[in-house]
Amino acid sequence: MSVTLKDVAREAGFNLSTVSRSLSGSYGVHQQTRKRVLEVAERLHYQPNRIARGLVTGRSHTLGVIVSDVRNPFFAEIARGAEDAARAHGCDLVLCNSDLDQAKQMCYIRSLAEKRVDGILMNSVSALRKAQQEALAAFGVPIVLLNRAAGAHAFSTVCADNYLGGQLAGGYLKAKGHARIAHLTGPRGHGNLTDRARGFLNVVPDAVVLYGFHTFQGGCELAGKLLEQHPQVTAVFAANDVMAFGVMRAAAERGLRVPQDLSVMGFDNIEFSGIAHPPLTTVHQPKYEIGAAAVEILIRLAEKRAGSMPEQRVFGVELVERESVQDRKAKWHVAS
Amino acid sequence: MSVTLKDVAREAGFNLSTVSRSLSGSYGVHQQTRKRVLEVAERLHYQPNRIARGLVTGRSHTLGVIVSDVRNPFFAEIARGAEDAARAHGCDLVLCNSDLDQAKQMCYIRSLAEKRVDGILMNSVSALRKAQQEALAAFGVPIVLLNRAAGAHAFSTVCADNYLGGQLAGGYLKAKGHARIAHLTGPRGHGNLTDRARGFLNVVPDAVVLYGFHTFQGGCELAGKLLEQHPQVTAVFAANDVMAFGVMRAAAERGLRVPQDLSVMGFDNIEFSGIAHPPLTTVHQPKYEIGAAAVEILIRLAEKRAGSMPEQRVFGVELVERESVQDRKAKWHVAS
C-alpha cells in the first residue's frame, strides 16, 4: 500500500541499504547517488516507517506522560513544557490521564512499556511503597516523578520547592499582620502538598489545618467548614490556586468580601489566577520548566541506558503579590 | 535485553507461534498448553512488543491529536474526551501543540504519518485551500477536523453548532433589553468563530464587530478599543470565554462594573466561567463529547480502510445564564 524503501531502491536502481544510508544521512555514500535517491524518494512520496526503524534500533522516540488530568491547568502546563522539550529532541509524547487512580496508572505504565516508550514522566498517585517501587522498576522503563517520593530515592524527580513555598506564604501572611490563619489542603500523604503544609507550619505553627480534596469543590467545602468552626480566621492559605478559588466562592456565598473580610492565598500561579477577581496572590512554581526538565532527564536516561544515578531536581518558587490579601497593618495605620 | 516470544517458547517447550496464539487469545490452542504458556510468560515477566506487532498487523493503535495549545482549557477538555475514547478502544493518543502555526502543523502531520498512527484529530489552523487539502490527503492518514472546513467536505468534521450559538447569544442580549451591542472576535477566516459571528449578526445585524486575537490579551485590547470608540455600547458578546475574561479585565481597569456598567457574554463554557467573578453567562458547547466523537469516527475509519463517506457531525449548544449580563428591562421596571 504505502511505498517502502525497497520501492525507492528499485526505482532508483540502487540497493536497499544504499537507499537507507542516503536517507539516514549517514556518511559513506556518494553525493551523486544520494541526490538521486532523495529525488526518487521525493517523487514517490516516500514516508519512512518509523515503527520499523524503531524495531531495529530499539528506540521508539516516544515518551509517555501520565498526569491526573490535563484539564487541570497545572498539568496542562506541565504537559506543554514536556511536549516542547520532547519535540526538541525529536520525540513525541503520549498522554495519559490517571485520575489519581492507582490501577489506571499501572495499566498505563504497562501499556507504555509494551509500546517500548523511551521513558515515562508521571506524578505518582501516592507515596510509593517499596513494593510498588519495585513493580515500577520491573517494567524496565526509565521513569521520572513529578513529586518527591518520600524517602525512597530510586527514581529521578523534578518538582518545585514546595517547602519553601509554604514558608513564603506563611511569612507573607504574617507580615501583612494576620494572626489567625488557616491552611486548607488536600488528602494526607500527597507528597507535594505535605511539603507545602510543613513549610507553612514551620512559619505559622499555630495555624488551623483542614484536610480535604485539592479541587475547587474541595476548597469550597473546606472553607465552609472553616468559616463555621473558626470564624475568627482572617486569612487562608489554600494548597493550590484552584482550591483558593473554591475558598473565594464559599466566601462570596456567605457575603464575605475578599480581601476585606477574608484574605486568600493560593499556590501554583495558574494562568487564571491573574485573571480572577480579585487577582489571586499566590506562590508561583515554574510548571512549564518542570515538565521540560523532566523530559530532559528522561532523554538523557534513554540515551545512555547505563543507569546513571537518579537525579533530584528542585525548582525555585516565588511569591506573586496581587490583590487577594489585605494588609492589616496598613489598615491599622489608617485607623490610628 | 527484554524477554521475547522466543524466550517464552523455549522455556515453555513450545513453538513460537503456539505461544503467540496463546497470548493473543485466539482460538485453536489447547487449554492445557495455553495455561502453561501464560504461566511461563508471567514468570518471565514477558512484555509483548507492540511495536513489532504493529509492524506486521499494520495497525499502531495510536492516534494523534493536534491542537493549538493544551493550556487552553477548551482544548484540554477536547483532548481529555479524545483520550478517554481512544483508551476505550485500546488506542493511545499522542499530543501535539501547533500554536496555530501552519508549518508546525504540517510537520506534526508528517511525523504522525511516519509513525503510522491510525488517525489524526486536529483543529486546522486555517481554512484549508484545495492544495492543502490534497497535501493532507496525500499523507494517507484518516483525519478528522475539529472545525468546519468551509466549503470543502473532503474530511470528516466534528464541532458544535456555532451558528446557533451565535444566534442564542444575540437573542439573549436583545431579550435582556440591550440595544447597543458589540461582538469581539478572533482573526477573520477562523472557521468556528466566523460561524459564531454570522449567527450573532443574523439576530443583531447592527452590532459593532471588532476583529483581533481570540485570547485573554486580545479580549483586553479589543475591549479597550471598543470602549473608546463606542462608549454607548452596553453589552458585548466575546467569541470565547477567555476573551470575555479579557473584556472584564479591561472593564475593571476603567472602573466599569460588570454587569451594572457593561454586560459581557462568552462562548465555550470553560470550567472557570462558573468560578469567575461575576460568573460568566456563556454558550456551552460539549467539548469533551466533541473530542470523544472525533475519536470514534477516526477509529471507525481506521478499521475499515475503505474510505467511507466523510461525516459531518455537529453538536448542540446551550445558553448558560449566570451573572455577567444585566437585565435592562428589569431595571427600567424598577425605575418606573
Added chain:
DNA sequence: CTGAAAGCGCTAACAG
C-alpha cells in the same frame, strides 16, 4: 562507496 545478508519481535498463512 555499494551490495548482500542477517535479523529486530511478532503475526499469519499453510502444512502436518
Added chain:
DNA sequence: CTGTTAGCGCTTTCAG
C-alpha cells in the same frame, strides 16, 4: 491442535 515458514520495513555488519 501445533510446528514451519514467510515476511512486515528497516538498520547494520560484513564483504566486495
